[in-house]
Amino acid sequence: MTGPRPVDGATPPIALTIAGSDSGAGAGLQADLKAMSALGVFATTVVTAVTAQNTAAVTAVHPVPTEVVAAQLAAVLDDFAVASVKTGMLATAPTVRLVADRAAAGDLPNLVVDPVMVASTGRRLLDDDAVDAYRSHLVPRALLVTPNLFEAAILAGVDPSAHADVDTMVALARRVHALGPTWVLVKGGHLPGVHVTDERPAPDRVADVLFDGTAVQVLEDTLVVTRNNHGTGCSLASATAALLARGADVPAAVAGAKRFVHDALVGSAGWDLGRGHGPLDPFGWSSR
Amino acid sequence: MTGPRPVDGATPPIALTIAGSDSGAGAGLQADLKAMSALGVFATTVVTAVTAQNTAAVTAVHPVPTEVVAAQLAAVLDDFAVASVKTGMLATAPTVRLVADRAAAGDLPNLVVDPVMVASTGRRLLDDDAVDAYRSHLVPRALLVTPNLFEAAILAGVDPSAHADVDTMVALARRVHALGPTWVLVKGGHLPGVHVTDERPAPDRVADVLFDGTAVQVLEDTLVVTRNNHGTGCSLASATAALLARGADVPAAVAGAKRFVHDALVGSAGWDLGRGHGPLDPFGWSSR
Numbered sequence: 374m375t376g377p378r379p380v381d382g383a384t385p386p387i388a389l390t391i392a393g394s395d396s397g398a399g400a401g402l403q404a405d406l407k408a409m410s411a412l413g414v415f416a417t418t419v420v421t422a423v424t425a426q427n428t429a430a431v432t433a434v435h436p437v438p439t440e441v442v443a444a445q446l447a448a449v450l451d452d453f454a455v456a457s458v459k460t461g462m463l464a465t466a467p468t469v470r471l472v473a474d475r476a477a478a479g480d481l482p483n484l485v486v487d488p489v490m491v492a493s494t495g496r497r498l499l500d501d502d503a504v505d506a507y508r509s510h511l512v513p514r515a516l517l518v519t520p521n522l523f524e525a526a527i528l529a530g531v532d533p534s535a536h537a538d539v540d541t542m543v544a545l546a547r548r549v550h551a552l553g554p555t556w557v558l559v560k561g562g563h564l565p566g567v568h569v570t571d572e573r574p575a576p577d578r579v580a581d582v583l584f585d586g587t588a589v590q591v592l593e594d595t596l597v598v599t600r601n602n603h604g605t606g607c608s609l610a611s612a613t614a615a616l617l618a619r620g621a622d623v624p625a626a627v628a629g630a631k632r633f634v635h636d637a638l639v640g641s642a643g644w645d646l647g648r649g650h651g652p653l654d655p656f657g658w659s660s661r
Numbered sequence: 662m663t664g665p666r667p668v669d670g671a672t673p674p675i676a677l678t679i680a681g682s683d684s685g686a687g688a689g690l691q692a693d694l695k696a697m698s699a700l701g702v703f704a705t706t707v708v709t710a711v712t713a714q715n716t717a718a719v720t721a722v723h724p725v726p727t728e729v730v731a732a733q734l735a736a737v738l739d740d741f742a743v744a745s746v747k748t749g750m751l752a753t754a755p756t757v758r759l760v761a762d763r764a765a766a767g768d769l770p771n772l773v774v775d776p777v778m779v780a781s782t783g784r785r786l787l788d789d790d791a792v793d794a795y796r797s798h799l800v801p802r803a804l805l806v807t808p809n810l811f812e813a814a815i816l817a818g819v820d821p822s823a824h825a826d827v828d829t830m831v832a833l834a835r836r837v838h839a840l841g842p843t844w845v846l847v848k849g850g851h852l853p854g855v856h857v858t859d860e861r862p863a864p865d866r867v868a869d870v871l872f873d874g875t876a877v878q879v880l881e882d883t884l885v886v887t888r889n890n891h892g893t894g895c896s897l898a899s900a901t902a903a904l905l906a907r908g909a910d911v912p913a914a915v916a917g918a919k920r921f922v923h924d925a926l927v928g929s930a931g932w933d934l935g936r937g938h939g940p941l942d943p944f945g946w947s948s949r
Contacts, residue, residue, distance in 0.1 A: 384932045385946055394682065394708050396733040397740065398694065403706055406686065406694055413946055415934065418691055420682050423708045423725050425732035427740035433732035435725060437711050444713035444721035445684040452685065452715035452935045644672045646703065647740045658673055658701055 385415045386618040387453050389481075390611055391446070391472055392461030393422040393434075393489075393498070399652030400426075400604035405459060405611035411655040412615040412633065417453055419445040422464040422498075428603055428647025431496040439467040446471070450480055457483035459614035460511070461607055466503040473510035483617040486515040486554070487610035488524045504528075513553030517623055519610045521560045525549055537561065539580055539591055546584040556623045557584045560606065583627055590624065594631060597638040601651035608653055609634045636660070673703045674906040675741050677769075678899055679734070679760055680749030681710040681722075681777075681786070687940030688714075688892035693747060693899035699943040700903040700921065705741055707733040710752040710786075716891055716935025719784040727755040734759070738768055745771035747902035748799070749895055754791040761798035771905040774803040774842070775898035776812045792816075801841030805911055807898045809848045813837055825849060827868055827879055834872040844911045845872045848894065871915055878912065882919060885926040889939035896941055897922045924948070 388409050395401035402418050409416035421442055425433035449455065458481040463469045475481055488507055490499045508528055512518050518528075522542065526533040529548035534541065539561075546559045559582045583590040612630035613623075621629060633655075640654025654660075676697050683689035690706050697704035709730055713721035737743065746769040751757045763769050776795055778787045796816055800806050806816075810830065814821040817836035822829065827849075834847045847870045871878040900918035901911075909917060921943075928942025942948075 383947075384934050387934070394706065396705060396707055396736050398704055398706050403694060403704075406691060407698060410695060410698070410944060413944075415940070416686055416691075417684060418682065418686050419684055420708070420711045423711070423729055423733070425729065425736040427736045429740060430736075432736050433729055435729040437723060441711055441713065441721055441723040445711070448684050448713040448715045448718075448720050452717060452937070646672050646675070649740070652703070656698060656701075659671075 385413060386456050387415045387417060388614050388618040389417045389419065389449055389455045389458045390461065390614070391419040391421060391458065391463065392607070393424050393464060394420050395424055395426045395604070397427040397603070397647065397652070399428065400607045401461060404604035404607040404653070405461065407655040408608045408611040408633065409615040412612060412619070414615040414618050417449045417455065419449060421468050422462055427649070428651050429649030434464070434498065436464040436468070439465065439471055442468050443471055446475060450475070455482065456618035457485065457614040459485045459487065459611045461487050461610065462489040462498050463503065464498065465500050466506045469503050469506035469511050473506065473514055476511065476514035481514070483614065484515050485610050485614045485617070486511055486518045487606060488512070488518060488520050488528060489606070490524050490527060508552055512549070515554040517556040517558060517613065517627075518549060518554045519558045519560060519606070519613070520549060521606060525559045528552065539582065542580070542582040543584070543589050546582045546589070550584055550586050555585065558582070558627055560609070581631070583624065585623070592627070592631060594635060597635060597642065599638055599642040601641040601644055601646070601653065602638060603650040603652050605634060605638065605653065608637060608655065673701060674744050675703045675705060676902050676906040677705045677707065677737055677743045677746045678749065678902070679707040679709060679746065679751065680895070681712050681752060682708050683712055683714045683892070685715040685891070685935065685940070687716065687938075688895045689749060692892035692895040692941070693749065695943040696896045696899040696921065697903040700900060700907070702903040702906050705737045705743065707737060709756050710750055715937065716939050717937030722752070722786065724752040724756070727753065727759055730756050731759055734763060738763070743770065744906035745773065745902040747773045747775065747899045749775050749898065750777040750786050751791065752786065753788050754794045757791050757794035757799050761794065761802055764799065764802035769802070771902065772803050773898050773902045773905070774799055774806045775894060776800070776806060776808050776816060777894070778812050778815060796840055800837070803842040805844040805846060805901065805915075806837060806842045807846045807848060807894070807901070808837060809894060813847045816840065827870065830868070830870040831872070831877050834870045834877070838872055838874050843873065846870070846915055848897070869919070871912065873911075880915070880919060882923060885923060885930065887926055887930040889929040889932055889934070889941065890926060891938040891940050893922060893926065893941065896925060896943065
């Protein structure tokens, strides 16, 4: 499912990312544009915020006025046959509600909501009141919502825990699913030392939990030991949206996106690119 | 020179684009990010303006505050070993001067200035007083400046002509070169009916003029007949910057970038993507 789609001169499928800009280009709409492109999908882009950011820190955040976000959304949706949508950093409550309104109107097919709240460097990326807008308006409209453990706890209305096992992740997935999305993917990979059995920690493996309201799937993977993991969450959600645009169903798209991100992490593990958490290798440069 | 560089696990070369965001992702920083990525170069990105735009029109322009542009520039230059820089839409005079100041300080190696003034859809993308800042401050600091015929005339201080032959392009190149850049590329390809000889129009060929203050090179190419040419100028300048980051000299980088854009135009010629001028195919999807 991964790898560019041979299109033989035909128009590629089109996806849309609604996200913040990362000047260091490891995360945000830059990660989305690269992941979607690497998977053979034409990415359109609505910018919600402009951040000054590198591999070590976020030093400035400029939210784009909501009317400019609305104008971008209209420009894209009026002209392109968008097949899937991914949201990343939405920055403000009015922008969350704007996107939710377009979703409620049926304008955002195959909507993947990555509820970005905090940068991997620790900086808050979301207004306080925007969390309520996520819970009440946007998450219920999503085909898939992809919180990490911290974001899942915030959405579920429980205290974030620095440590979680699979049972905790399943409980969080059920609570987030109760908000109304069709699917929930709770990502445990972001935290070290996740327990994948009740018996002992397995620090060399990571686990995500995928839930559709009926069946729980625990998706295990080997941990890629690398400091170059800036943009992992963005890339996973946008790769999932790209594969949905190519016609995959949610479990297949998530599985393909996980392989894509795994390979991208392996590819950039040896890079020395910035003094902090460097970016992934979405184009497989290091494996050619 | 084109095609991804096999890096065998090594860190890729790094380029920087300073440009506007195009929500339709055919031009602007999105075109730059794709062109640089397709050429095996890691692109960092400073956003100067957020535009609402599709294949048919520019419907909104939000200039990013200059201090936020400065913060992005600092975040990138403080952390990444940038090997080349491309500027696109800079939007305002203070932003032009900001970029020129960093260039004067020696912080912007291998600087390619694409003096974006008007969108291909006709909308003005630059403040009036910014033109003076280009002429007085930024263009003199460029390794290469890449105006089309219209932009070259504005920079040269002469009336733009709707029609030009190679002699006119050479005269414009000499006047722009007198402003101080090391190299000038005057692009004739943007206009139909360029004369490549004195004898008769050759509408199936296009010509650019490359000038270093000494030797004039007329770079001819076959015209790609396609309505999908949105982002051609951005892609040419950013591909040139990417090849400079990979170690090419200016003539080799320009020649490689022209082949890259030609192939990308051929690739997307059959696409039906938007109702106006659709995007290029930088990743060669249509030729695989």
